[in-house]
Amino acid sequence: MVRAYIFIEANKARDLKVAEAIMALPGVTRADVVTGRFDVIVMVEVDELGALWDTVDKIQALPAVVKTTTNVVVQR
Numbered sequence: 001m002v003r004a005y006i007f008i009e010a011n012k013a014r015d016l017k018v019a020e021a022i023m024a025l026p027g028v029t030r031a032d033v034v035t036g037r038f039d040v041i042v043m044v045e046v047d048e049l050g051a052l053w054d055t056v057d058k059i060q061a062l063p064a065v066v067k068t069t070t071n072v073v074v075q076r
Helices: 015-023 049-060
Strands: 002-010 028-033 040-046 065-072
Touching: 002 015, 002 049, 015 028, 015 040, 040 049, 049 065
Parallel strands: none
Antiparallel strands: 002 040, 002 065, 028 040
16 A cells, blocks of 8 residues: 655645545545645555556646645655
């Protein structure tokens, strides 16, 4: 199991729509709109690293997404 947090910067006032779209992606367990430097924080749980990168690619393809930072969990 591969777990990761994806921190997302989105266009202003589009963060809720981004979170809703991301929740529909495979492996996404949470997509929370937050305050601070990032607009949305996503939790992903997938079977393999390749599936994580597929999810990241889909998130980056969303029109309102400006930038993503992915942090893979190394120990829980």
